[in-house]
Amino acid sequence: MSIHFNKDEGSKIKLFTPGPVYVPERVLEALAKPNDTHRSKPYSEMHQMAIEGLQKILFTKNECLIFTSSATGIMEACVRNLLKKDENGLFLSIGAFGDRWHEIGVANGKNAIKAGVEWGKPITPEFVKEELSKNKYSVVVLQSNETSTGVYNPLNDIIPVIKDSGALVCVDATSSMAGIKLEVDKLGIDVCLASVQKCFALPPGLAVCSVSDAAIEKANQVENRGLYFDFISLVKKNKVYQTPNTPPIPQIRGLVVQLDYILDDEGLEKRFERHEQLGKRTRIWARDMGLEIFPEKGYESNTVSTMKNTLNIDYAKMVSIMLTKGFRIVNGYGSLVNKTFRIGHMGEITLENLEEMLKVLTDVINELRLKK
Numbered sequence: 365m366s367i368h369f370n371k372d373e374g375s376k377i378k379l380f381t382p383g384p385v386y387v388p389e390r391v392l393e394a395l396a397k398p399n400d401t402h403r404s405k406p407y408s409e410m411h412q413m414a415i416e417g418l419q420k421i422l423f424t425k426n427e428c429l430i431f432t433s434s435a436t437g438i439m440e441a442c443v444r445n446l447l448k449k450d451e452n453g454l455f456l457s458i459g460a461f462g463d464r465w466h467e468i469g470v471a472n473g474k475n476a477i478k479a480g481v482e483w484g485k486p487i488t489p490e491f492v493k494e495e496l497s498k499n500k501y502s503v504v505v506l507q508s509n510e511t512s513t514g515v516y517n518p519l520n521d522i523i524p525v526i527k528d529s530g531a532l533v534c535v536d537a538t539s540s541m542a543g544i545k546l547e548v549d550k551l552g553i554d555v556c557l558a559s560v561q562k563c564f565a566l567p568p569g570l571a572v573c574s575v576s577d578a579a580i581e582k583a584n585q586v587e588n589r590g591l592y593f594d595f596i597s598l599v600k601k602n603k604v605y606q607t608p609n610t611p612p613i614p615q616i617r618g619l620v621v622q623l624d625y626i627l628d629d630e631g632l633e634k635r636f637e638r639h640e641q642l643g644k645r646t647r648i649w650a651r652d653m654g655l656e657i658f659p660e661k662g663y664e665s666n667t668v669s670t671m672k673n674t675l676n677i678d679y680a681k682m683v684s685i686m687l688t689k690g691f692r693i694v695n696g697y698g699s700l701v702n703k704t705f706r707i708g709h710m711g712e713i714t715l716e717n718l719e720e721m722l723k724v725l726t727d728v729i730n731e732l733r734l735k736k
């Protein structure tokens with residue numbers, strides 16, 4: 365039987381990836397439970413629990429929506445629902461996923477203008493001010509956590525600058541939501557989105573977001589929003605705790621179980637602290653190994669760490685040796701392949717899990733250095 369695919373038992377590989385990640389047993393059990401239909405009272409009760417849990421995770425009173433898609437679906441929904449034909453959207457990019465959002469804007473025929481910084485660096489408030497002075501923008505989009513570089517943008521400093529311009533602001537928090545604290549209402553974020561296969565530690569297939577009243581009002585004025593990802597029809601059905609089309613009911617059950625765990629068992633603040641510790645520990649390990657951290661100091665992510673190739677190691681080989689030892693870490697993303705590698709430390713990973721993996725990785729790196 366292949367180590368990669370076992371139809372009876374599933375994968376035994378320990379995932380230190382920036383998603384999809386390890387899914388706890390309690391969620392797998394929840395997925396296997398029988399369900400009622402999506403037009404039933406029991407479903408609506410479950411949907412309501414999911415929405416109320418998401419509002420707590422995001423520190424918001426805004427409408428929270430559930431999408432049958434991955435995060436990219438909501439990134440596209442933002443473009444289609446919030447940008448009119450004759451308006452400009454500013455796509456702030458610090459890496460591959462920022463570039464992707466801009467591509468989505470272009471693919472939808474919108475006036476999508478990209479402003480990017482060198483990979484490894486964050487967006488600064490000064491940069492945003494400068495970009496906003498060049499044009500009139502109705503919508504500004506950006507990542508909280510850029511998974512390709514491991515940089516966390518200083519949202520508390522950037523978002524007030526965007527809000528001052530009067531533009532709506534959308535944040536892709538795919539690789540940080542439920543792992544790093546982000547207070548949607550305090551910052552006035554209009555759409556805050558993520559898929560659930562990362563810090564939520566759920567299987568892929570579901571994405572979630574909050575939508576402000578201003579964003580809903582704006583969507584009402586935008587033509588050709590499409591049908592499947594239309595904020596207005598999603599919000600309308602959300603009011604009765606349903607979705608316009610058939611949702612992945614088992615996945616939503618899994619989300620509710622995991623939200624309960626996060627909010628009532630682990631505790632939200634403890635979860636954020638754990639991720640902070642995981643980030644710190646990985647960076648300490650990297651420095652001790654002589655591996656330089658890729659992100660600019662002070663902007664390192666606490667959910668995914670990106671290390672430069674300061675030791676001149678064959679990272680592809682390192683990743684495949686780790687796989688034979690039962691751990692999946694990942695090479696650099698896109699143009700950063702072999703120039704960096706990444707360790708995902710998000711979801712349910714504990715410090716003990718991390719230490720176990722780092723010990724093995726240390727041996728693998730030392731062996732590769734000896735063989736050079």
Ligand SMILES: Cc1ncc(COP(=O)(O)O)c(C=O)c1O
Nearest residue numbers: 434435436461509511538539559
């Ligand atoms: C920051 C960020 N945005 C967007 C995406 C795309 O997410 P999905 O594959 O869920 O559509 C990812 C995926 O890794 C991501 O890390």
